Amino acid sequence: xxxSASTMDVLNNFLxxxxxxxxxxxxxxxxxxxxxxxxxxxxxxxAMNVMQVAVIFFFLCFAQKEGGMIxxxxxxxxxxxxxxxxxxxxxxLTAIVVSLGTTGVAIALLxxxxxxxGSVEEDEILGRADK
Amino acid sequence: MSQHFPxxxxxxxxxxxxxxxxxxxxxxxxxxxxxVASLFGAFLCSVGLLMQTVQDGGQAVxxxxxxxxxxxxxxxxxxxxxxxxxxxxxxxxLMTAIFSTPFLKKSNWLxxxxxxxxxxxxxxxxxxxxxxxxxxxxxxxxxxxxxxxYGLIALGGNKGxxxxxxxxxxxTIAASLYLLGIGFLYAMTGSLNMADxxxxxxxxxxxxxxxxxxxxFIAAFGIKAALFPFHGWQPDAYTFxxxxxxxxxxxxxxxxxxxxxLRFFFYLFGAQHLFVQHGLTVIGVLGAMxxxxxxxxxxxxxxxxxxxxxxxxxxxxxxxxxxAIGSVYGLIGAVLHVVNHAFMKGSxxxxxxxxxxxxxxxxxxxxxxxxxxxxxTVVTLCIAALGMIGIPPTGGFFSKWYIMLGAMSTEQYIYVxxxxxxxxxxxxxxxxxxxxxxxxPSPALKEVNPPSGKLELPLQMxxxxxxxxxxxxxxxxxxxxxxxxxxxxxxxxxxxx
Numbered sequence: 022x023x024x025s026a027s028t029m030d031v032l033n034n035f036l037x038x039x040x041x042x043x044x045x046x047x048x049x050x051x052x053x054x055x056x057x058x059x060x061x062x063x064x065x066x067x068a069m070n071v072m073q074v075a076v077i078f079f080f081l082c083f084a085q086k087e088g089g090m091i092x093x094x095x096x097x098x099x100x101x102x103x104x105x106x107x108x109x110x111x112x113x114l115t116a117i118v119v120s121l122g123t124t125g126v127a128i129a130l131l132x133x134x135x136x137x138x139g140s141v142e143e144d145e146i147l148g149r150a151d152k
Numbered sequence: 153m154s155q156h157f158p159x160x161x162x163x164x165x166x167x168x169x170x171x172x173x174x175x176x177x178x179x180x181x182x183x184x185x186x187x188v189a190s191l192f193g194a195f196l197c198s199v200g201l202l203m204q205t206v207q208d209g210g211q212a213v214x215x216x217x218x219x220x221x222x223x224x225x226x227x228x229x230x231x232x233x234x235x236x237x238x239x240x241x242x243x244x245x246l247m248t249a250i251f252s253t254p255f256l257k258k259s260n261w262l263x264x265x266x267x268x269x270x271x272x273x274x275x276x277x278x279x280x281x282x283x284x285x286x287x288x289x290x291x292x293x294x295x296x297x298x299x300x301x302y303g304l305i306a307l308g309g310n311k312g313x314x315x316x317x318x319x320x321x322x323x324t325i326a327a328s329l330y331l332l333g334i335g336f337l338y339a340m341t342g343s344l345n346m347a348d349x350x351x352x353x354x355x356x357x358x359x360x361x362x363x364x365x366x367x368x369f370i371a372a373f374g375i376k377a378a379l380f381p382f383h384g385w386q387p388d389a390y391t392f393x394x395x396x397x398x399x400x401x402x403x404x405x406x407x408x409x410x411x412x413x414l415r416f417f418f419y420l421f422g423a424q425h426l427f428v429q430h431g432l433t434v435i436g437v438l439g440a441m442x443x444x445x446x447x448x449x450x451x452x453x454x455x456x457x458x459x460x461x462x463x464x465x466x467x468x469x470x471x472x473x474x475x476a477i478g479s480v481y482g483l484i485g486a487v488l489h490v491v492n493h494a495f496m497k498g499s500x501x502x503x504x505x506x507x508x509x510x511x512x513x514x515x516x517x518x519x520x521x522x523x524x525x526x527x528x529t530v531v532t533l534c535i536a537a538l539g540m541i542g543i544p545p546t547g548g549f550f551s552k553w554y555i556m557l558g559a560m561s562t563e564q565y566i567y568v569x570x571x572x573x574x575x576x577x578x579x580x581x582x583x584x585x586x587x588x589x590x591x592x593p594s595p596a597l598k599e600v601n602p603p604s605g606k607l608e609l610p611l612q613m614x615x616x617x618x619x620x621x622x623x624x625x626x627x628x629x630x631x632x633x634x635x636x637x638x639x640x641x642x643x644x645x646x647x648x649x
């Protein structure tokens with residue numbers, strides 16, 4: 022079976038314009054799915070990190086530009102079309118710091134939970150907490 | 153000096169929060185008083201700002217960070233509605249900071265300093281969320297408020313740690329969805345400043361990206377505000393949080409995201425657009441369901457704190473319905489209810505905190521003959537309970553009245569029916585509390601912290617309880633001047649014509 026040229030065009034076009042966003046979307050929902058179905062709090066937290074990374078990828082993807090260079094003021098290139106917009110990267114630097122803080126708090130809480138309840142499995146903890 | 157008021161509201165508690173453990177190391181009580189003094193300063197600044205905007209006839213105060221002009225720089229925008237909500241947050245934070253001092257009497261310096269760090273940071277996050285005019289800045293303040301909130305909930309003990317962790321997971325989903333939403337807006341316009349964004353978006357409000365952004369903002373702020381189907385984290389978090397910090401957590405932490413939702417839908421997008429109208433209808437339906445379900449669940453609880461938490465789900469529903477009505481009266485009702493509910497829920501959590509401090513008890517069935525043991529606390533309990541039901545001289549009546557007026561004037565009678573039914577359900581669960589207090593025989597309660605002098609509680613707890621109780625009455629009596637003099641000045645331009 023041969024794939025016709027027009028189908029290839031559609032596929033190429035999709036991959037060129039929306040492909041990366043589809044991957045990011047899959048990553049985002051993979052993270053959320055993991056947070057919902059996983060029974061282990063540590064795994065839930067790791068899935069949470071995957072979800073945060075997906076959002077960061079999303080920002081970095083739409084900041085990308087074909088033929089753009091790194092945004093350094095060198096005095097030669099003055100046309101803004103030749104630069105990549107640095108603002109999303111700067112925003113995501115903040116978001117990475119925030120997600121680092123969230124992860125730190127989550128691990129601290131998780132250590133406490135393990136200390137008190139002796140487990141990080143959700144059903145075991147809920148059984149013990151109700152007593 | 154007075155031109156720096158907007159940034160001082162955030163800067164004073166932030167500085168004090170970072171210095172509090174340091175001072176506590178040298179003297180156990182010094183960190184505490186630094187935090188209280190900074191919150192008092194922030195409260196004075198917010199009152200000064202409120203007076204300034206009202207005197208200018210509702211002219212918004214703009215503060216440019218580092219004098220960088222927007223849209224490049226970050227700005228703080230203070231219109232009268234922002235100002236009154238910030239004044240409420242800082243006042244509630246000040247009262248909570250004073251109220252929680254007796255709980256920390258026996259703790260060591262690190263616990264004490266850390267507690268006030270978290271409390272002041274929560275105040276920073278919430279007032280920053282209200283003041284900022286930049287959507288990404290709002291995300292940063294949202295995370296500051298959330299992270300310090302997780303800490304304060306976790307300080308409540310073993311079950312508090314569990315509740316905090318579960319809230320952290322779902323709260324992070326909310327923050328990520330919000331970030332995704334502003335990603336869409338930024339990709340469309342290339343701007344993050346709210347006023348600038350609003351202007352740039354007006355031509356492209358039919359784009360499907362806007363529908364996506366509206367959905368994401370509803371989910372994100374819905375989770376943070378504990379709107380009905382997203383409220384799963386809230387009962388545990390309110391019940392098991394640190395009893396001293398519970399008034400601020402319950403009073404302000406879930407109201408500010410609801411107010412942020414108002415700002416996004418009415419000021420940034422504009423409510424006349426199709427997608428925003430659909431979004432508001434969804435919010436209204438969810439809010440109406442939350443009002444009924446929260447009230448019914450509250451009736452079933454024996455733990456007073458848990459009952460209040462479910463009642464909060466219902467009260468957020470009122471605010472959501474006020475937004476969904478989308479008329480002048482609906483918005484006035486929603487904003488007034490943000491303020492009123494902070495006072496009512498804050499004072500109720502202070503009451504149960506006081507009872508918990510003295511008797512270690514929080515079950516409703518164990519409160520018999522409490523008015524003989526703690527008369528002033530019961531007075532506040534009565535005022536706040538009547539306010540929650542909506543009996544006239546209290547503030548709670550007027551916000552419900554405005555929401556109902558809005559529903560009547562736009563002929564959305566289903567909301568009127570929901571509000572009336574919910575008031576009756578409120579009466580059921582609050583009169584049950586009052587009946588237990590006044591009619592039931594006195595149970596054998598153990599005095600955990602017996603009063604030292606004539607007073608029923610330490611003075612640091614009694615003053616906030618009484619002041620908050622009086623505050624509910626003051627909000628009720630002054631509602632006309634608050635609405636005409638402050639809230640009407642700050643309404644979106646659509647309604648001023």
